[in-house]
């Protein structure tokens with residue numbers, strides 16, 4: 424099995440899976456052992472099952488997770504930061520394998536049912552047939568009782584109408600999807616993008632106390648942003664786009 428991800432344990436229970444293949448695919452994040460019940464892991468942005476270059480990112484992710492002792496079968500919830508195929512295409516396959524629940528933000532699901540689905544359906548890379556069983560709203564996400572990884576959903580439109588960032592406030596981790604990257608921000612020229620909304624989203628995120636930004640994709644500036652000073656500098660840099 425070709426391993427095309429690199430694994431980085433950011434803090435206890437938070438695993439960042441950096442996509443290192445050639446074709447397009449997103450990074451993934453796993454919150455380990457946060458749900459009650461038989462399937463305790465949360466998988467954020469499962470990525471793709473296939474694409475150009477003959478790669479199968481989901482198989483790679485499954486294999487790399489297994490080396491961290493995390494079985495894909497034990498994923499009980501899949502969260503999409505947004506519905507773009509490079510982040511969310513594999514959701515159907517993960518659900519088929521695991522029976523996991525699926526969560527998108529309410530506005531992103533509206534978008535997927537409308538212009539987003541029409542657009543990405545025509546891309547040759549499917550919009551998920553798996554219906555979200557949870558529609559995420561702004562605010563605290565209750566995952567389970569156990570491990571104290573307090574997680575907040577921030578609806579941050581601009582890249583897509585219902586893009587979310589997840590803020591793990593105790594660990595000071597921001598899972599930023601395609602909103603903020605190292606030294607850069609997400610594209611605003613796709614269907615559903617908005618520069619005005621992106622500006623507001625960035626302003627909002629820059630006010631948070633963050634130590635680690637885990638983005639949906641690497642940039643020329645690196646795979647992630649770590650350290651409070653670097654995070655502050657990163658927001659100063661990206662605010663200059665507006």
Ligand SMILES: [Zn+2]
Nearest residue numbers: 505507582601
């Ligand atoms: Zn995207």
